[in-house]
Structure formats: C-alpha cells, structure tokens
Amino acid sequence: MALPPRNFSSIGPREGTRFPEVVLPDQHGTVVDLHAARRGRRALVVFYRSADW
Amino acid sequence: MELQQVLSRLESTGIALFAVSYDPVATLKAFAGKHDIAYSLLSDEGSHVIRRLGLINERVQEDHAVYGIKPDPRHTNLPYPGVFVLDESGVIVRKRFHESYRERDGGVTLLAQTMGIEDEAPGPVTRAPGDPARVVAWLSSPAYSFFQRLQLNIEIQLAPGLRVHTPPAPSGIVPVTVRVSEIPGVEVGPIEWAPVRAGFLRGSLPLTFAAAPGGGDLTLRVTVAYQARSESACLPPSSDEIDLFIKEIAMVDRTLPPRPPV
Numbered sequence: 136m137a138l139p140p141r142n143f144s145s146i147g148p149r150e151g152t153r154f155p156e157v158v159l160p161d162q163h164g165t166v167v168d169l170h171a172a173r174r175g176r177r178a179l180v181v182f183y184r185s186a187d188w
Numbered sequence: 189m190e191l192q193q194v195l196s197r198l199e200s201t202g203i204a205l206f207a208v209s210y211d212p213v214a215t216l217k218a219f220a221g222k223h224d225i226a227y228s229l230l231s232d233e234g235s236h237v238i239r240r241l242g243l244i245n246e247r248v249q250e251d252h253a254v255y256g257i258k259p260d261p262r263h264t265n266l267p268y269p270g271v272f273v274l275d276e277s278g279v280i281v282r283k284r285f286h287e288s289y290r291e292r293d294g295g296v297t298l299l300a301q302t303m304g305i306e307d308e309a310p311g312p313v314t315r316a317p318g319d320p321a322r323v324v325a326w327l328s329s330p331a332y333s334f335f336q337r338l339q340l341n342i343e344i345q346l347a348p349g350l351r352v353h354t355p356p357a358p359s360g361i362v363p364v365t366v367r368v369s370e371i372p373g374v375e376v377g378p379i380e381w382a383p384v385r386a387g388f389l390r391g392s393l394p395l396t397f398a399a400a401p402g403g404g405d406l407t408l409r410v411t412v413a414y415q416a417r418s419e420s421a422c423l424p425p426s427s428d429e430i431d432l433f434i435k436e437i438a439m440v441d442r443t444l445p446p447r448p449p450v
Contacts, residue, residue, distance in 0.1 A: 151280065163217065177203045186215055
C-alpha cells in the first residue's frame with residue numbers, strides 16, 4: 136500500500152542558499168518581512184498543512 | 189499545537205520561529221487565540237509563496253486515492269510539511285520535509301534533529317540497573333498523537349575502559365541490538381548509532397504511531413542486548429529490559445471535519 140519513496144532533499148530551496156524573500160501577513164494582520172523580522176537571529180520556518188483542520 | 193511546547197526553548201536560544209500555512213488571517217487569529225500562540229503564524233492564502241518556493245504537494249490527491257480518502261478541495265495547494273533552518277545571515281543550513289502530514293515529527297523531535305540541540309530527555313527516562321554498564325532509554329516526547337513520529341533514544345553508559353560494539357561486531361562479541369515490543373499500529377524504524385564516544389554509546393530510532401486514534405496510553409518494552417569488553421577481557425553478554433510509558437494525545441484539532449454539502 137505504501138507509495139514509492141521520493142527524494143525530499145529536492146523539495147524547495149536548496150541548503151546553502153539564502154532563504155527566499157517572504158512577506159506575508161501574520162495572525163494579527165500585520166505584514167511581516169521574514170528576513171527583517173529575524174533581526175539577525177537564526178530561524179526555523181515551518182510549513183504545515185493548516186491551523187484549521 | 190506541539191510547536192508551542194518548544195517555543196520557550198527557542199526563545200532562550202535566540203531562534204526566531206515562523207509557521208506558514210495557507211489559512212486566511214482570520215483562521216490564524218482564532219487559532220492563535222485559542223492556543224495562546226505567541227510566535228508568527230504567517231498567512232499564505234492562495235498558497236502563492238508555497239508555490240513559488242516549490243513546496244506544493246502535487247501528489248496529495250494521488251496519495252489520498254491510494255489511502256482511500258475522498259477528494260476534498262482543501263487538499264489542493266497543500267505544502268509538503270517540513271522545516272527550513274536558517275542561520276544568522278538567512279542561509280538555509282538544513283531542511284527536513286516529509287511525505288505528507290500523515291507523518292509529522294513531534295515538535296521536540298524536529299527541533300532536536302534540526303538544530304542539533306541536545307535533548308534533555310523530555311520523555312520518561314528509565315534505567316536498567318547495571319554495573320559496570322547500564323542502559324538508559326527515553327522518548328522525545330511523553331505523549332503521542334495520531335500519525336506522529338517520535339524518537340526512541342537509547343544510551344549505554346560504560347565504566348572507564350569498557351566499550352561495546354554495534355553490528356557488525358568482532359567474532360565472539362554480542363553486538364548491541366535494540367528490540368521494541370510489538371504493538372499493533374506502532375511502526376519501529378531502523379536504529380542509527382552516533383559515533384562511539386568514550387564512556388557511552390547513544391542511538392535513536394523512529395517510532396511512528398500509525399494506528400487509528402484512540403489507541404490509548406501505551407507501554408513500550410525495550411530490550412537492549414550488548415556485550416561490554418575491555419582491551420583484555422570480555423564481560424558476559426547482557427540483556428536489559430526497560431518499560432517506557434507514553435500517553436495518547438486526543439485528536440481534538442486534527443480530525444477531518446465533515447465535508448460541506450455540495
């Protein structure tokens with residue numbers, strides 16, 4: 136029943152490259168520039184399916 | 189939300205956290221309020237950023253067909269679940285993506301693995317008594333939820349001058365093996381051993397809780413067999429048993445709601 140394995144290292148931007156510019160509204164409706172909001176800190180950027188379900 | 193559990197740890201280590209989904213702002217606002225979330229939930233309504241970054245899971249519908257799940261409009265434009273780790277200059281130093289949301293790392297596991305933060309045994313720790321070697325086992329989380337993946341960590345602590353061997357061991361030596369009691373719906377992955385260090389051997393293996401929700405609290409019996417030796421002598425082979433208790437988290441926010449009427 137299991138699907139064949141996929142190469143997940145090929146998903147999205149590559150390691151060693153700068154994370155793309157991302158500007159999106161947050162839960163307060165405030166527009167967030169991800170790199171600016173890091174303020175020089177390391178960061179985790181998590182992608183998940185939905186907060187709703 | 190499991191990420192919330194590790195937020196305080198993130199803040200103390202000076203790491204910013206952003207969670208991106210295709211939910212509208214209003215949904216995120218409600219979610220953040222309900223779960224007391226302080227970090228940034230970013231709204232990528234329409235999945236434009238998710239698409240630009242190449243993270244759309246085009247095969248999710250196909251997966252669902254395989255798993256017998258009916259098509260649902262909410263299942264389009266979903267990202268693969270995963271995480272990017274950025275350094276201070278914004279460069280991606282690590283990324284981890286998964287087959288689908290059906291296998292999600294627990295937040296603690298994700299952090300420990302991606303950031304290389306040493307896990308301070310957030311789950312129950314149990315020791316098998318032993319001298320001059322003893323075995324410690326702990327889980328990356330004290331609880332599991334449906335289709336969550338946790339790590340089972342094993343450490344063999346050794347008196348000075350002793351060592352153990354992972355397979356393949358020299359002839360005549362019992363290699364270190366780890367066996368987890370069979371529990372329906374719990375999938376046990378292969379163990380990976382860290383490079384041997386003086387005084388201890390540490391390894392971990394993934395446990396995927398794949399049974400239907402309602403499996404209840406579980407006790408995992410872990411059996412670790414090994415044989416310690418010094419330069420000049422072999423100790424008798426040992427086999428230690430450790431019971432690890434793990435709670436089930438109810439799936440309050442993770443059940444699929446009924447589809448809207450057509």
